[in-house]
Amino acid sequence: MSVFVVLLGAPGAGKGTQAQRLAARTGLPHISSGDIFRENLKNQTELGKLAQQYMSKGELVPDDVTIAMIRERLSRPDCARGAFLDGFPRTPVQAQALDDMLAELGGRVAVVPFIEVPEEELVERLSGRLICRAQGHIFHKKYRPPKVPGVCDYDGSELYQREDDRPEVVRRRIRVYLEQTMPLVEYYRQRGLLVDIDGTRSVDEVTEALWAVLPDEVKQA
Numbered sequence: 146m147s148v149f150v151v152l153l154g155a156p157g158a159g160k161g162t163q164a165q166r167l168a169a170r171t172g173l174p175h176i177s178s179g180d181i182f183r184e185n186l187k188n189q190t191e192l193g194k195l196a197q198q199y200m201s202k203g204e205l206v207p208d209d210v211t212i213a214m215i216r217e218r219l220s221r222p223d224c225a226r227g228a229f230l231d232g233f234p235r236t237p238v239q240a241q242a243l244d245d246m247l248a249e250l251g252g253r254v255a256v257v258p259f260i261e262v263p264e265e266e267l268v269e270r271l272s273g274r275l276i277c278r279a280q281g282h283i284f285h286k287k288y289r290p291p292k293v294p295g296v297c298d299y300d301g302s303e304l305y306q307r308e309d310d311r312p313e314v315v316r317r318r319i320r321v322y323l324e325q326t327m328p329l330v331e332y333y334r335q336r337g338l339l340v341d342i343d344g345t346r347s348v349d350e351v352t353e354a355l356w357a358v359l360p361d362e363v364k365q366a
């Protein structure tokens with residue numbers, strides 16, 4: 146049976162950074178719905194152009210489009226043992242769709258770490274965030290500067306600021322998160338899957354806190 150870890154938390158809580166690290170440590174794939182939309186936008190696909198209309202405003206891409214995209218992604222062979230999900234699900238409809246998809250695929254959600262960071266800190270983190278063009282590696286102007294300014298430490302590609310990390314859009318994204326994604330905290334808490342993680346600590350400390358709550362079946366997947 147495949148095992149999935151759903152990382153919950155506001156934009157800027159550290160889901161992407163932590164998912165990259167946990168994926169590297171376990172060998173399970175890191176699946177970021179935002180990365181897939183951005184990749185599609187870069188390649189100017191129909192999906193990318195559609196998603197952009199919502200992303201640029203800090204709104205969510207409609208559930209049916211997002212669910213279809215994730216369904217296709219999770220059915221690929223590299224997800225046969227499971228994956229770390231970052232940014233999906235983001236609404237109760239998506240959470241139900243994930244449960245249905247995993248039931249079909251013979252998988253399940255093993256744990257849902259909820260990474261909590263106060264709102265003021267989220268704005269500070271997002272406004273200084275830098276992303277690598279080639280693979281989405283994440284840096285921060287102040288808290289995690291690259292060795293060479295503007296260049297990714299890992300693959301040498303250019304670092305850029307996401308259009309939706311501008312302050313006006315960031316505030317909208319946080320509001321959308323509070324309204325549409327926060328209900329998932331209760332959804333997973335009721336199922337006994339939620340684990341609270343203090344996201345204000347250092348990146349290494351948060352990684353270790355997450356590692357400590359991963360079930361053995363994820364570590365050995």
Ligand code: AMP
Nearest residue numbers: 178179199200204205206211232233235
């Ligand atoms: P992220 O990289 O996770 O911050 O996502 C960037 C943007 O992509 C979001 O602000 C949404 O517009 C869109 N997006 C990503 N994941 C989802 C999702 N699960 N449902 C709807 N929209 C999403």
